[in-house]
Amino acid sequence: MKNRAATVQDVARAAGVSTATVSRAINEPDKVSEETRQRVADAIAATRYTLNEAARSLRMNRSRMLLVTVPDIGNPYFSLLLAGMEETASQQGYNLLIANTNCDPHVEHRLYDYVRSNRADGILILDGTLPSLGEQSDTALPPVVVVSERIEGAELPTVCVDNAAALASATQHLLQLGHQRIGHLCGPLANVLTKERLAGFRQAMTNADLPVADSWVYSGDFSMDAGAAAARQWLAQTERPTAITCANDELAFGFIDEVRRHGIRVPEQVSVVGFDDIQFAARFYPALTTIHQPRKEIGRQAAALLLDLINQPGKVKKQEIVLGTELVIRESTAAPSS
Template sequence: MTGIRDVAKKANVSIATVSRVLSKPDTVAEETMKKVLSVVEELNYQPNAAARQLRMAETNTILVVVPDIANTFFSKVLRGIECEARENGYEVLLGDAGNHIQSENSYLHILRQKKAAGMILLTAGIDVKLVEEIASEFPVVLACEYINGLHVPSVSIDNVSSARTATEHLISLGHTKIGCISGPMNSVLGRDRLQGFYQAMAQYNLQVDPIFVQEGDFSYESGFQMMTKLLAYNDIPTAVFVGNDEMAFGSINAIEAKGLCVPNDISVIGFDNIKFSSIFKPGLTTIAQPAFEIGVRAIELLVNLMKKESVEKKQHILKSRLILRNSCRAYQV
């Protein structure tokens, strides 16, 4: 039987390092973690079952993995999770993956060590096969995002429809030259929101200039950079749909840095309705996600799974809504 010494020897690290990778992945360098996890998978190493049971016995801890704790959207989701978890007698352990897929994957091994009773993933940027494998043994729920074909309960909004609504709002204001700063294309959210943008433009027979579509990474900095790039062209859009609020803030500041004005020169609409959207000047028109409710529903589903109760519906879609503020105005020649 493969032991921890075998893993350490093949990975050329200490036994303590292997132990930290499996129990506290955030304390290990990413390169080392990748090497150790690769050997763990290759050797099919499983920590001693008896030792696991002694460590765990019964745990009331739920692990929640966040792609990036710096993104304030997740604070409301986490608050919903925390409130509902307490009501059900569970404590929440937070794991921040820092937008590193390998880190996200490593947290799944915490379930294998039975240090948590269940897991909520607020990210879909993880290995599908690994999630399916873990979910076949342990309670797992995906929130905010989803993975096509994955048989794991998920809670989210319809991002395609919501992005279509945002774009249609700009069209209703008379804009025809509309740009888009999307999220990353390796993200379900990035792809879905871009798809909704294209659907709305096609529905109203509006052409999309390829240079009007730029790919960001959901950060403020990428919003500023991509909008600066759009403004460098001779022909610029009169309105822009931005894939999340943080990028929208960067976009607005980039517009104003060029001596232009939002919404008089360019209208901007965001996505998420984070708290700062109502404080920022101008107030940001955006799509509101029911973040708190997403967290509550995710815990309800997870508790059902942990109690061995059946969850018939796999994908749970909550409603979003358009919030009108001051960053958009009717197009004027």
């Protein structure tokens, strides 16, 4: 075998089983015993047999592709999520197919085309929207896992964090510093992340028996421009919050940059907390206090769950995996000035 690649027949001879058994051990491992699986695995290692993934995909009617729907591919929040997904998928011979849903008016048609033509074995949803097949309802969706952003009313496997508890911990940090007038900068009001994080903020303030003026809750859209717009509203107020929690880091960056342009010092005159802990948070000035999400691990676990659903249909329990967050205290928060 020094001058040629090992074949399935070589593996069968080394394992002392038939070629059909080798095929079952590779493609349908649950149909052979643990002892047989191990013998085949040892034989594959001994013969250095390399599985032809393309041929295997054809036999199993698989594309070896996972479709990932991303609302904004340019948002740095998604980079580590995608890295974690790619790492796990590639270990099992899968690739990612990225659909940038927020920027493509034809995305619904393209998603249907992927499903209809079996170009995606499963879907990882990062935009909080279940793809609609419209009038093509005769085509069933492949296995789906929702990532980071729950889909309200849909009982689907989900991997996320507890957004309300995380924002509550950020608010509690400001309360412990001595702040009582605390505001919140929201994302899009219809977005589930916005709702959960706002609920966590309000609950923490209620628990502290402190009021929240309507004018202290600022609307936004998860962008730095929205953070800057909220800062201008804050600057125009006569009774301002002394601290602001933000629904993501980009809002916090925009807010801080805008108030600094008007001579306001952070955190001396206003404290700001972000959410996500994207790569720039530690390098921003001042370094941003924020909620750290384990984004790469979220991506890994989401891809692993989807692959289990694909490879073991009917055997994987639909579930919600909730990962922990961490408040990272840096330089953008301090006690209120007297």
